[in-house]
Each structure stands twice: as structure tokens, then as C-alpha cells.
Amino acid sequence: MSGGExxxxxxxxxxxxxxxxxxxxxxxxxxxxxxxxxxxxxxxxAVVLLVALLATGALTEDGGxxxxxxxxxxxxxxxxxxxxxxFAVVVLGAAATTAGLRAMGVG
Amino acid sequence: MRSLHRxxxxxxxxxxxxxxxVCAAGGVVGVSFGAISVAGGLPVWVPVxxxxxxxxxxxxxxxxxxxxxxxxxxxxxxxxxxxxTRNAAFSLAVAxxxxxxxxxxxxxxxxxxxxxAAFALAQRDPERRRVxxxxxxxxxxxxxxxxxxxGALAGTALGDTATYGLDAAFPAVLAALALPALRDRxxxxxxxxxxxAVALAATAxxxxxxxxxxxLAGLAVWRAS
Numbered sequence: 001m002s003g004g005e006x007x008x009x010x011x012x013x014x015x016x017x018x019x020x021x022x023x024x025x026x027x028x029x030x031x032x033x034x035x036x037x038x039x040x041x042x043x044x045x046a047v048v049l050l051v052a053l054l055a056t057g058a059l060t061e062d063g064g065x066x067x068x069x070x071x072x073x074x075x076x077x078x079x080x081x082x083x084x085x086x087f088a089v090v091v092l093g094a095a096a097t098t099a100g101l102r103a104m105g106v107g
Numbered sequence: 108m109r110s111l112h113r114x115x116x117x118x119x120x121x122x123x124x125x126x127x128x129v130c131a132a133g134g135v136v137g138v139s140f141g142a143i144s145v146a147g148g149l150p151v152w153v154p155v156x157x158x159x160x161x162x163x164x165x166x167x168x169x170x171x172x173x174x175x176x177x178x179x180x181x182x183x184x185x186x187x188x189x190x191x192t193r194n195a196a197f198s199l200a201v202a203x204x205x206x207x208x209x210x211x212x213x214x215x216x217x218x219x220x221x222x223x224a225a226f227a228l229a230q231r232d233p234e235r236r237r238v239x240x241x242x243x244x245x246x247x248x249x250x251x252x253x254x255x256x257x258g259a260l261a262g263t264a265l266g267d268t269a270t271y272g273l274d275a276a277f278p279a280v281l282a283a284l285a286l287p288a289l290r291d292r293x294x295x296x297x298x299x300x301x302x303x304a305v306a307l308a309a310t311a312x313x314x315x316x317x318x319x320x321x322x323l324a325g326l327a328v329w330r331a332s
Contacts, residue, residue: 006180007153010170013184015160018191022219025198026205026212039196044295044329046193047288051299052306052322053169053190054281060310062176070275077279081286087132091139094279098272 067107073098119238122226126243129222133247134254136164139276140171141258142265146273147175151259158255162217162248165284166190168277169319178314186319197224204236218244221284298329 028034058074060066077094085093137158144154149171157167166187173183198219204227205215218240227240265271289296302325309318 006183007149007174008180010174010180010183010187011153011157011161013181014157014166014170014187014191017184017188018161018163018166018194019217021188021191021195022198022216023213024195025200025202025219026216028199029202034196034199039199041326041329042192042196043288044298045323045326046190047285047295048299048302048322048325048329049186049190049319050165050281050285051289051303052319052325053165053186054278054285055303056306056310056318057172057281058275058278059307063311066274069272070278073272073275074278074282077275078282078286081279081283082290086128087280087283088128088135090279090283091132091135091276094275095139095272098275099270100272102270102272 069098069101069106072101072106119235122230122235122239123242126226126239126246129226129243130246130250133164133222134250136276136280137251137254138258138261139273140164140167141255141260142262143168143258143273143277144171144175145259145262146265146267147171149174151262154259155252155256158252161187162251163187163191163194163220164251165281168280172277182314182317189320189323193221194219197221200224201227201236201240204233204240206237215240215244218248220244220247222247294329298325298327301325301328 054074058066058071073094073096076097077090080090080093140158141154145151154167154171157170161167161170169190170183170187173186174180198216201215201219201224205211223240223244226243227236230236230239285299289299302322305324306318306322309321313321
């Protein structure tokens, strides 16, 4: 893919928008009280988005099934995270599992 | 800057060790991000500049993932921004930690991440919060960007990152980030599971980037408890 103009647009919108979101606290500090309900809903929405990204990223590619090796690796990472393994162990464990399965010929 | 200088003099080996560990883990993720982006076909400058100006791991991964999958730039940006809305909540939480000066506020705002907020809020007094925020913030920013650059430069040499299982690394990162909330909060868990089911069902019939946004429908079963 070219990765040129599309990437520039995505990058600019994402950078400006993200910085604006991060300025919310310092700018509003001491001026406005954000309702607890709004804060909780935004925290809940973030988790829903993360899990949806996790599920689609683990199982699908181009609208189809991604094969068994990747979800197996993600599952390993999930189990490690559930058992409170360090972050680096989670990431490397997931990648190593998927790489190992592919080396053995699993798609 | 004087207060920053003073804060760096506080000696806290446990805090420094924890911050170092998180920096190291972030470095691994940064190398993966750079490598995946470039191996997927993006020019080296895209992941490098994105890491400097966006500086939000999950949003960067999702934006690049959508771009590489052929999704539109606006879908990529919108998904990343939705993921980053939580930074608004975090910035409110650490607003009084950044410091009084205008410069500290504007620079500090850019360093607001899941990790810096968590480190800052875990400290017991204001001075330690400030130390934890700035040390973890500056450390993570430096390590993240150096490692993304290294990964991007290595990306072309790595060839097909699928061989190394790097495509499984990002969902695993998300699992690690989302698990604490899922473990402790059943209402969020229900909403997340429903949302994930909606997103998976939608992948076959909607353009890239849309399924994840549709997952927000899962919030319909969510009630603040």
C-alpha cells in the first residue's frame, strides 16, 4: 500500500484530538466538576473498545478468520495476564506461542 | 522546572524499579509497533512521527492496524480517538499533580497515559505523586520513542512479522490492559462481552474500523453501580 496521504490525515487528526483530550484536565482543573456518571461511562466505554479490538484483532483478518495460531497465542497471553504475569511476559508469551505454532505448520 | 529538578532528587528505589519495569515492557511493545507498521507497508516516518505526536500505544496500534487493513484514514483516527477518550478522564485525575506553571501543564498533558496516571495516583502524598508522574512520564516517553524508531528501522529487515508471532502481541497487550477492569467490575464485563460479540458478528459485513465502534452498543447493558 502507498501509506502516504491517508496516513498523514489519520496522524494529524489523531494527534490534535488526542492532545485536546489530554488538555481537558489541566484546562478544566478547578473550574468545572465532571459528573461521576460521565466519568464512569467514559471509563466503561474504553474497556468495551479495548475488548472489541482484542476480539477482532485476535480472531479476524480482512473480514475472515485469522487462523488458529494467532488466537492461540492471544489466549496464552490472556492466561498469563489473568495470572498476573509481568507485562513483558504476557507480550512475549503470546508472540512466542503463535510463532511456535506457525513454525510447526499451524496456520 | 525547579520543582521538577527537586522532585527528581527524591529517592525511592521501589518506585524507580517499578517504573523501569514498565518502561522496559513499553519498550518491547514500542519495538513491535515500529516493526509491525513498517513490515506491513508503511514508511518508516509514519510510526516514528505518530509515536512522538500521538503518543498513545493502543490508539497507535489500532490506527495503524486499520490503515494497513485498507480502512479509511478517518476510521483509523476515529477509532484511536475513541480509545483515547479515557485520557480525558485521566488528565482530570492528575490535573493537580502536573505542577502550577503553564509549561508544566502543557508538557505534562502530553505525558498523560494509563501508566503515568496509575503511577501518580498510587502515591500517598502530593509531592510523591508529582515525582511518580514526571519520572514515569519522561521515562516512558523517551523509551517508547527510541524503541519505536529501532523497531521501524529493523522492521524491513525482519521481513514477515507473522513468523515471529508479532500479530498476536497486540491483542495480548489489550488483554493485559483490559483484564483488571474486567476482573473487578461485572457490569463492565457484561458490556464488553456483548460489545465484542457485536464487533465479531459485524466484521464480515462492515468496513474495517466500523465493527469496533459498533461494539459500543454493548454499553446498553451497562449500568453504573
